[in-house]
Amino acid sequence: MNAIETAGLSRRYRRVWALRDCTLAIPAGRVVALVGPNGAGKTTLLNLAVGLTTPTEGTVTVLDGRPAGSAQARSGIAFVAQDAPLYPNLSVADTLHLTRNLNLRWDQKRAASRLAELAIPLDRKVGKLSGGQQAQLALTLAVARLPELVILDEPLARLDPLARHDFMASLMAAVAEDGLSVLFSSHVVAELERVADYLIVLSRGRLQVAGPVDDLVAGHRVLTGPAAETDLFNERLAPLHVQRAGAQAHLMVRMDAAAAIPAGWTSTPVGLEELVLAYLREPDATVLPGPATLNRVAS
Amino acid sequence: MALTGAAILLGACAVVLGVTGLRMQSAHNALNRAHCFSIGGFNVSSRCGQLWGSYYHGGYPLTSSIGLVAAALAILPLLIGMFIGAPLLAREFESGTARFAWTQAVGRGRWTSAKLGLLGASLAAAGAAFGALAGWWLVLADGTMAITRWQGPQFGLTAVTFPGWLVFMFAAGVFASAAIRRTVPAMAATAATGAVLLWFSAEKFTGMLTSVSPLHTHTSLVPATLAAGGDSADLIGGNAAAAPRGGWVLNAWFTGPRGRIVPVDANTLNPLWNLKPAAQVSWLASHHLTPWVSYQSAGRFWTFQAVEGGAAVLIALLLAASTVWLVRRRPA
Numbered sequence: 001m002n003a004i005e006t007a008g009l010s011r012r013y014r015r016v017w018a019l020r021d022c023t024l025a026i027p028a029g030r031v032v033a034l035v036g037p038n039g040a041g042k043t044t045l046l047n048l049a050v051g052l053t054t055p056t057e058g059t060v061t062v063l064d065g066r067p068a069g070s071a072q073a074r075s076g077i078a079f080v081a082q083d084a085p086l087y088p089n090l091s092v093a094d095t096l097h098l099t100r101n102l103n104l105r106w107d108q109k110r111a112a113s114r115l116a117e118l119a120i121p122l123d124r125k126v127g128k129l130s131g132g133q134q135a136q137l138a139l140t141l142a143v144a145r146l147p148e149l150v151i152l153d154e155p156l157a158r159l160d161p162l163a164r165h166d167f168m169a170s171l172m173a174a175v176a177e178d179g180l181s182v183l184f185s186s187h188v189v190a191e192l193e194r195v196a197d198y199l200i201v202l203s204r205g206r207l208q209v210a211g212p213v214d215d216l217v218a219g220h221r222v223l224t225g226p227a228a229e230t231d232l233f234n235e236r237l238a239p240l241h242v243q244r245a246g247a248q249a250h251l252m253v254r255m256d257a258a259a260a261i262p263a264g265w266t267s268t269p270v271g272l273e274e275l276v277l278a279y280l281r282e283p284d285a286t287v288l289p290g291p292a293t294l295n296r297v298a299s
Numbered sequence: 300m301a302l303t304g305a306a307i308l309l310g311a312c313a314v315v316l317g318v319t320g321l322r323m324q325s326a327h328n329a330l331n332r333a334h335c336f337s338i339g340g341f342n343v344s345s346r347c348g349q350l351w352g353s354y355y356h357g358g359y360p361l362t363s364s365i366g367l368v369a370a371a372l373a374i375l376p377l378l379i380g381m382f383i384g385a386p387l388l389a390r391e392f393e394s395g396t397a398r399f400a401w402t403q404a405v406g407r408g409r410w411t412s413a414k415l416g417l418l419g420a421s422l423a424a425a426g427a428a429f430g431a432l433a434g435w436w437l438v439l440a441d442g443t444m445a446i447t448r449w450q451g452p453q454f455g456l457t458a459v460t461f462p463g464w465l466v467f468m469f470a471a472g473v474f475a476s477a478a479i480r481r482t483v484p485a486m487a488a489t490a491a492t493g494a495v496l497l498w499f500s501a502e503k504f505t506g507m508l509t510s511v512s513p514l515h516t517h518t519s520l521v522p523a524t525l526a527a528g529g530d531s532a533d534l535i536g537g538n539a540a541a542a543p544r545g546g547w548v549l550n551a552w553f554t555g556p557r558g559r560i561v562p563v564d565a566n567t568l569n570p571l572w573n574l575k576p577a578a579q580v581s582w583l584a585s586h587h588l589t590p591w592v593s594y595q596s597a598g599r600f601w602t603f604q605a606v607e608g609g610a611a612v613l614i615a616l617l618l619a620a621s622t623v624w625l626v627r628r629r630p631a
Contacts, residue, residue: 050402053630071406079402085395102403102410138399145404 001064003028003149003181004049008058011044018044020205021058026183026198028063028148030212031175033196034185035276040202042185043082046153049183050079063148075104078142082153084135088127092137095126099141111144114170132163136170143174150174152184164188168195189280193272201276203283210288213272219287220275223251225265232262240285241278252278254287301382302418309429312372315361320436322357327439330354362440366451372433373452373501376464377493379422384472385485387414388626392480411626415473415619422469423462423612430461449547449600452501459604463611464500468493470615470622477625500607505547508603514549514593546594556587563588 002025009022019041026032034042047053048060051069066073086095092115100106115122118136126134135155142150155171156164172195175182186192192199199216201209209216220240223233227249233239239251252270261267279285335347361368388411391397401407434457437448448454455464471492475485555561571579583590595603
């Protein structure tokens with residue numbers, strides 16, 4: 001089962017393409033990080049997945065083929081938009097009440113006990129809560145809807161490091177408890193490794209990297225050797241990124257640990273952050289799964 | 300917030316109208332009990348004069364500028380459209396809460412329909428009650444200072460037209476907010492549209508209806524002053540002729556001995572006002588003058604009201620349907 005499938009998905013705003021020809025199959029049961037610089041099309045992709053925006057071209061389905069934005073899709077997806085917008089004049093209790101009435105499935109006990117754990121007072125106006133508390137309330141509302149997939153747009157952007165940590169811990173606890181799928185966007189590259197097991201990198205509206213974190217990390221190595229010999233690799237291994245430090249050079253290449261390396265060179269594993277940064281620096285390099293995993297519409 | 304404000308504003312107006320209206324009503328009842336309205340005119344005894352004074356002061360100071368009061372009340376729907384209608388969706392777009400509300404299981408179409416339906420129905424109910432109150436007050440206040448209920452802002456202040464205006468202005472505000480998506484421009488668009496339409500209703504609407512709804516022409520044997528409650532046209536000579544009670548006089552004239560229209564100026568008629576009713580009739584006969592009026596009969600009033608109120612509600616429903624369509628169709 002796939003949490004989200006897109007085929008040739010594109011969205012244009014006036015004359016600018018926010019997302020171009022994006023074909024993806026995100027498996028269910030994963031915690032997916034959607035990474036990219038500002039303006040890369042992350043929010044557009046998420047809005048398309050939850051049905052807030054309609055595609056200019058292509059298709060997007062969620063939770064095994066339900067059209068994005070349809071009633072069946074909405075009941076299975078909980079979306080936390082950027083900055084977790086909620087009605088500031090409603091109290092926390094009224095916000096729970098409202099959300100319960102706007103949904104078919106709802107676990108009031110769970111919502112109440114989560115808020116009690118977080119020490120968020122029910123009678124407080126939402127507008128008077130701290131940024132971290134508002135984000136936690138939005139997550140509580142999302143989880144209490146008993147969704148199959150939670151989508152979060154930049155959930156960490158406005159949180160301080162402590163709130164960030166607490167928020168991710170809450171999210172991971174919910175994942176562990178319910179086995180739900182999570183897709184979240186972030187421009188914070190650090191800390192991704194601890195939470196995400198699937199990575200998508202968008203750049204300038206195009207899909208650059210998509211795949212399980214373990215495979216990506218295992219499929220890349222950093223080779224270190226004499227800078228003078230760097231050119232040897234340009235054809236054979238097509239290094240993603242070359243960093244020269246005096247006589248030495250560090251090359252990030254796509255190869256696994258078992259691959260043979262030339263004499264005089266050492267191979268070391270890469271971290272996820274290092275890998276993401278390398279791709280962000282080289283927007284033309286791509287790592288995409290083959291078309292076999294997609295239900296691509298014949299065109 | 301805006302809802303509370305609107306409730307307080309309408310409530311405060313209702314209290315003022317209620318209190319002054321009840322005082323005028325009891326004074327009016329006292330005038331009736333004292334038989335101050337005799338057949339053929341107003342009884343000018345000192346007792347009746349006193350009661351008349353208390354009638355006037357029952358509504359004072361509002362009764363001293365009743366036209367202004369009517370205009371102020373007629374603007375209320377415009378304010379509702381601006382402060383409740385226009386922000387309804389625009390604020391959701393601006394604060395981002397649309398992205399929260401529209402992604403819940405119920406969906407954006409039902410969420411918007413529910414908001415529109417609930418608020419629209421409440422406004423219609425509140426508007427009918429308030430319109431009835433305002434209409435009752437204006438008829439009472441009209442007794443102290445003649446205005447016509449057929450025209451001007453007061454035409455929009457009945458249990459039929461006022462809820463129509465409220466619902467229409469609200470729906471127009473919400474439509475503007477769905478189309479423009481910014482609170483302040485949506486408010487401005489609502490205000491501009493509303494002001495034009497209110498002016499049209501007050502100044503032109505019943506006049507237009509009159510042109511498609513033929514006038515009655517009537518020879519009136521009884522001069523205007525004798526027909527208590529009759530609305531008389533404010534034309535030279537027109538004061539001498541009255542339509543049947545509650546009608547709307549659009550024109551009045553005199554014919555001479557050969558049945559031709561003759562111009563009569565106010566000075567000629569001056570002696571008439573000091574005469575008793577029977578003597579007035581014989582004075583006119585002796586001068587070979589016959590007063591005529593053309594008018595809309597009183598029964599047409601509610602027809603006109605129903606046309607305006609019905610049109611307002613119909614347009615409001617169309618606007619509401621377009622709003623839901625826009626919300627469903629356009630991306631957030």
